Amino acid sequence: MSEKMLKFVKIGQQTPPKRDVNSRKDDFNEIYDEFISDKAKLQSSRCSQCGVPFCQVHCPLSNNIPDWLKLTAEGRLQEAYQLSQSTNNMPEVCGRICPQDRLCEGNCVIEQSGHGTVTIGSMEKYITDNAWEQGWVKPIKVTKEKKQSIGIIGAGPAGLAAAEQLRKDGYQITVYDRYDRPGGLLIYGIPNFKLEKFVVERRTNLLKESGINFELNFEVGKDLTLDQLRKKHDALLIATGVYKAREINIPGSDLDNIFPAMDFLTASNKKGLGDQVAAFDKGIINAEGKDVVVIGGGDTAMDCVRTSIRQKAKSVKCLYRRDKENMPGSAREVANAEEEGVEFVWLSSPKEFKGKNKIEKIIVDQIELGEPDETGRRKPKIKDGSHYEINADMVIKSLGFDPEDLPNLFGNPNLKVTQWGTIKADFDTLETNLDGVFAAGDIVRGASLVVWAIKDGRDVAASIKKFLQSKLIETNKVA
Ligand SMILES: Cc1cc2nc3c(=O)[nH]c(=O)nc-3n(C[C@H](O)[C@H](O)[C@H](O)COP(=O)(O)OP(=O)(O)OC[C@H]3O[C@@H](n4cnc5c(N)ncnc54)[C@H](O)[C@@H]3O)c2cc1C
Ligand code: SF4
Numbered sequence: 001m002s003e004k005m006l007k008f009v010k011i012g013q014q015t016p017p018k019r020d021v022n023s024r025k026d027d028f029n030e031i032y033d034e035f036i037s038d039k040a041k042l043q044s045s046r047c048s049q050c051g052v053p054f055c056q057v058h059c060p061l062s063n064n065i066p067d068w069l070k071l072t073a074e075g076r077l078q079e080a081y082q083l084s085q086s087t088n089n090m091p092e093v094c095g096r097i098c099p100q101d102r103l104c105e106g107n108c109v110i111e112q113s114g115h116g117t118v119t120i121g122s123m124e125k126y127i128t129d130n131a132w133e134q135g136w137v138k139p140i141k142v143t144k145e146k147k148q149s150i151g152i153i154g155a156g157p158a159g160l161a162a163a164e165q166l167r168k169d170g171y172q173i174t175v176y177d178r179y180d181r182p183g184g185l186l187i188y189g190i191p192n193f194k195l196e197k198f199v200v201e202r203r204t205n206l207l208k209e210s211g212i213n214f215e216l217n218f219e220v221g222k223d224l225t226l227d228q229l230r231k232k233h234d235a236l237l238i239a240t241g242v243y244k245a246r247e248i249n250i251p252g253s254d255l256d257n258i259f260p261a262m263d264f265l266t267a268s269n270k271k272g273l274g275d276q277v278a279a280f281d282k283g284i285i286n287a288e289g290k291d292v293v294v295i296g297g298g299d300t301a302m303d304c305v306r307t308s309i310r311q312k313a314k315s316v317k318c319l320y321r322r323d324k325e326n327m328p329g330s331a332r333e334v335a336n337a338e339e340e341g342v343e344f345v346w347l348s349s350p351k352e353f354k355g356k357n358k359i360e361k362i363i364v365d366q367i368e369l370g371e372p373d374e375t376g377r378r379k380p381k382i383k384d385g386s387h388y389e390i391n392a393d394m395v396i397k398s399l400g401f402d403p404e405d406l407p408n409l410f411g412n413p414n415l416k417v418t419q420w421g422t423i424k425a426d427f428d429t430l431e432t433n434l435d436g437v438f439a440a441g442d443i444v445r446g447a448s449l450v451v452w453a454i455k456d457g458r459d460v461a462a463s464i465k466k467f468l469q470s471k472l473i474e475t476n477k478v479a
Contacts, residue, residue: 040072040123041074043119044123045069046110047065047073047110050109052109054108055104055118062087063091068083068123069123080127081131081137084127085137089165090161092128092203093199095121095122095126096199097195097450098451099332100120102330103451105117105121132202139211140168142167142210145170146170146171148472149232150233150237151229151237152174154177155177155182156186156441157184157185157441158441158454158460159184159237159441160207161454161457162457165457166461166464166465167212173212175215177214177218180217188262188270189262189265189303190303191265191269197272221409227412230437235464237460238438238439239443241442242401242403242443243262244402245401246402247397248399250352251353252355252359255353256357257358258395258397259395260396261296261303264307264396265300268280287316288313291313291392292313292315292392293318293396294317294319294396295397295399296398297322297327297329298327298398299330300398305337305342306333306340308396309342316343317390318344319345320345321347321348322367322369322377326369345364348366350363351363351364351365353395358393359395361392362389366383367380367381369381402421403420403422403446415434415437422443422446429466430444440453441456441457444456
């Protein structure tokens with residue numbers, strides 16, 4: 001592990017430095033030190049203003065990257081910030097956690113000519129962090145309040161982006177969330193070492209100061225049904241994300257110390273936020289001193305292995321049934337995990353969990369890859385009689401997420417869903433089959449990315465606005 005990385009890991013997730021939530025001066029920012037002041041100008045000036053901005057085309061928000069880089073290179077940082085925030089509700093979040101290698105940076109013309117990409121994500125983060133520091137990021141000041149109200153179920157990036165856009169237009173907004181804090185996966189899924197929690201809190205506090213009302217610890221389906229909520233608001237948005245963890249049904253699955261990824265990451269994030277987490281403090285859902293095995297090969301699995309390293313696990317293995325070339329996760333994340341000391345066990349699939357009460361060993365089948373399946377990835381096949389054992393005293397299952405059964409949970413069997421359980425929404429308007437009920441984010445797309453959730457939140461806000469305007473015209477006609 002490089003010295004820089006080792007220092008970063010040592011900072012650990014469990015002992016966050018005391019800090020003001022409005023300050024960006026945080027130990028985790030050390031990795032971005034190189035982007036301050038003159039160096040930011042230098043980095044921005046590397047943009048060739050090529051006239052074929054593939055970076056912008058491959059950014060889901062169509063961010064005007066060349067222009068905000070040009071403004072930064074000229075030292076016009078406030079204008080760069082104004083331009084950047086005009087298309088993105090959370091540029092400092094995307095700058096930190098977008099998979100830039102697959103989006104903007106992966107399509108930078110300079111990268112393709114072999115000179116190394118302009119570090120667009122870091123620049124986006126720098127521009128907005130600087131704006132916060134300078135006091136340029138201000139709550140919304142509504143000039144004319146509107147009477148119509150919108151209920152938003154889910155305080156993740158899709159719900160929050162929609163809330164902000166609609167509040168700018170003067171609508172009355174209430175965001176409902178079953179968690180005790182707003183932010184969705186930004187607060188309890190994505191680990192602190194990728195996205196510091198003060199960055200999320202700073203944003204959600206700003207929305208509160210903008211007059212958006214948050215009803216937390218409020219579970220739709222339990223505290224009120226969907227139809228009861230519809231009666232309270234002129235329009236509703238469902239932005240509940242996808243949370244049903246995919247299971248591994250093999251013998252021994254009920255042994256202790258086998259956890260779903262979200263339980264492990266939520267406990268870790270809550271600890272990082274200073275909460276009491278009894279199961280963590282008792283050493284149960286805590287990787288310290290343990291031989292940890294994470295099963296799965298996506299980005300969530302990478303977050304689990306890297307969190308385990310930071311919790312000082314004795315060893316961390318990642319068990320994945322395909323090989324490195326066929327992994328679904330970002331290559332950059334895998335490289336980071338390898339650099340931090342994670343051992344990847346490719347072409348391996350768990351056959352049985354063994355132990356007295358707690359997990360002690362995993363019997364693992366060896367896999368060979370067959371012909372490509374319908375997704376283009378080669379199909380895994382068990383090699384007969386090839387199994388072997390590995391030691392484990394903690395297992396984290398990270399096999400992906402499916403939507404919960406929302407029609408049932410919400411007490412409305414008429415809400416239409418697809419065969420995968422995602423909500424069926426009109427492609428153009430994002431309206432569901434229920435009048436005045438819209439849907440956005442992962443609950444429509446399936447597990448995706450923050451930047452797409454923000455895009456959907458902005459799009460659905462525009463549709464809700466149109467819907468409410470026509471509803472108002474209708475009401476006035478009748479009156
Ligand atoms: C571990 C992990 C790491 C990730 N890392 C990245 C990354 O690095 N980069 C990236 O771009 N994307 C990442 N993602 C994906 C990204 O977080 C999601 O695509 C994004 O958060 C989806 O936004 P959303 O608003 O649709 O849903 P969510 O963020 O899931 O928010 C949904 C909200 O709805 C609430 N809710 C659900 N049901 C109810 C109910 N019945 N009543 C009230 N509230 C309810 C939930 O509590 C939650 O707060 C990651 C995902 C995971 C799981
Ligand atoms: S939002 Fe994401 S894809 Fe778009 S410019 Fe920023 S980092 Fe790149």
